Amino acid sequence: MQAYQDILPQIKALGASMVAISPQTPERSLSMAEKHDLGFEVLCDAGNQVARRYGLVFSLAEPLRELYSKKFGAHLPDYNADKSYDLPMPGTFIVAPDGFIQYAFVDPDYTLRLEPKEILNSLRKTAGA
Amino acid sequence: MDFTGTSLNGKKFGMSLQKALQEFKEGVVAQLPPEDVAKMDEATEELVRSGIAAGAKKAGDQAPDFTLPNPSGEMVSLSRLLAQGPVVVTFYRGTW
Numbered sequence: 001m002q003a004y005q006d007i008l009p010q011i012k013a014l015g016a017s018m019v020a021i022s023p024q025t026p027e028r029s030l031s032m033a034e035k036h037d038l039g040f041e042v043l044c045d046a047g048n049q050v051a052r053r054y055g056l057v058f059s060l061a062e063p064l065r066e067l068y069s070k071k072f073g074a075h076l077p078d079y080n081a082d083k084s085y086d087l088p089m090p091g092t093f094i095v096a097p098d099g100f101i102q103y104a105f106v107d108p109d110y111t112l113r114l115e116p117k118e119i120l121n122s123l124r125k126t127a128g129a
Numbered sequence: 130m131d132f133t134g135t136s137l138n139g140k141k142f143g144m145s146l147q148k149a150l151q152e153f154k155e156g157v158v159a160q161l162p163p164e165d166v167a168k169m170d171e172a173t174e175e176l177v178r179s180g181i182a183a184g185a186k187k188a189g190d191q192a193p194d195f196t197l198p199n200p201s202g203e204m205v206s207l208s209r210l211l212a213q214g215p216v217v218v219t220f221y222r223g224t225w
Contacts, residue, residue: 003146004219015214019205024223026200041205043197051220053193055185061172067165079223089176091185092219095192097211106185108176110222115146119217126215 001038007116008039014123016094023048023088025081046081051088056106060085094122102126192218 001020011018018040022029029042048057060068060076065085069075077083092114094103103122105114161169186192196206210216 001221003149004217011217016217017210017213017215018217018219019207019210021195021197021218021220022223026198026202028223029200041199043199043205045195045197045220050193050195050197053195054220055181056220058176058179058181061168061175063168064172067168071161071165074223076223087222088220089181089185090219090221092217093186093192095207095211095216095218097214099192099194099208099211101186101188101190101192102215104186104188104190106182108179108182109173111151113146114219123215123217 003113003116004119005038005040007120010120011123014120014126016123016126019043021045021050021088023051023080023082023086025079028079044081045088047084048082048086048088051091054088054091054093056088056091057086058089058108060087092119094119094126096126 004018004020008018020038020040020042022042023045026044029044045051051057065076076085076087080086089106089108090110090113091104091106093101093105096102102125103118105118192207194206194208196204199205207216207218
């Protein structure tokens with residue numbers, strides 16, 4: 001999130017905006033927004049309803065549930081607004097003003113993310129710059 | 130998810146995000162027993178094999194509209210943001 005925060009001024013300069021969406025409770029999202037001093041909205045997607053419509057939701061594998069609780073202090077039902085073990089795959093979408101997705105990055109490997117500079121490259125194409 | 134010495138914050142972002150994440154992952158893995166690492170790798174591989182990514186929205190698809198609350202309870206909608214220009218929508222799992 002910090003990496004995206006760093007390019008926010010450039011995103012805005014290109015006439016675009018940014019939102020982050022997570023299934024966490026609003027309290028958890030707020031603490032993240034404060035922790036990273038985020039300049040974009042962090043929205044609460046209770047029950048992953050929006051993430052599901054983007055085709056991103058899976059349920060955390062059984063063997064990992066206890067592992068996450070014990071090793072990461074992340075008992076998901078406490079974090080998730082719907083008390084489930086469901087998670088969204090990390091995904092970033094650039095949506096053009098006409099409502100169509102111009103660029104999509106989705107990967108089931110949670111350690112992979114879209115590079116911030118790719119976001120800017122794509123936005124520049126839209127802006128025709 | 131806080132691990133001593135593996136913070137994703139701060140100056141590490143001079144490097145690419147992917148490199149920072151890779152280093153973060155290696156830092157996390159170094160603190161976990163091998164059987165836990167195996168469990169995590171297995172789960173990720175299983176998710177890849179499940180083909181779940183193929184069902185996700187792609188470039189050229191219509192973006193499903195949404196209206197969601199921010200932490201202050203104000204409703205934010207994609208369509209309203211799109212009236213101002215392009216929108217970067219990013220999904221993440223959590224703070225931990």
